[in-house]
Amino acid sequence: MALKVRKNKSPSLPxxxxxxxxxxxxxxxxxxNILWALKGxxxxxxxxxxxxPHVSAKMLTTRLRELEDRFIIFREVKPTSPPSVEYSLTGFGKELMPAIEAIANVGxxxxxxxxxxxxxxxxxAS
Structure with missing residues (x-):
């Protein structure tokens, strides 16, 4: 006998x-990890x-570009000699931090x- 399929009570995803x-x-x-490092x-x-320490330079570069493209981090070239680049959280990035912290707490x-x-x-076993 097949089990009856129950109706999903969660709201439909938009x-x-x-x-x-x-x-x-x-x-x-x-x-x-990147977001966590930037929260300070x-x-x-x-x-x-x-x-x-375990992230490769290539992967870090890729993730930073993706996060910048998605408006989560801001990349700022500083007018120093030689020029330096700093990354920081945007408003959206800061809004994600409570969720990241909650995930870390459950983890x-x-x-x-x-x-x-x-x-x-x-x-x-002993």
Missing amino acids: NNCPLTECMAVIGGAWTP GARRFSELRLDI HKIKLKRDSLENQSDKI
């Missing part, structure tokens, strides 16, 4: 779904490389739960 748009922005590899203020490329809880279960498994 055309050109804003959730999909937002996830396309923050879903890229290293993007949450403007950073130069070399500083971001230090903040996110921390999941990690604690997983670690706790692994420790329990280790004790049982």
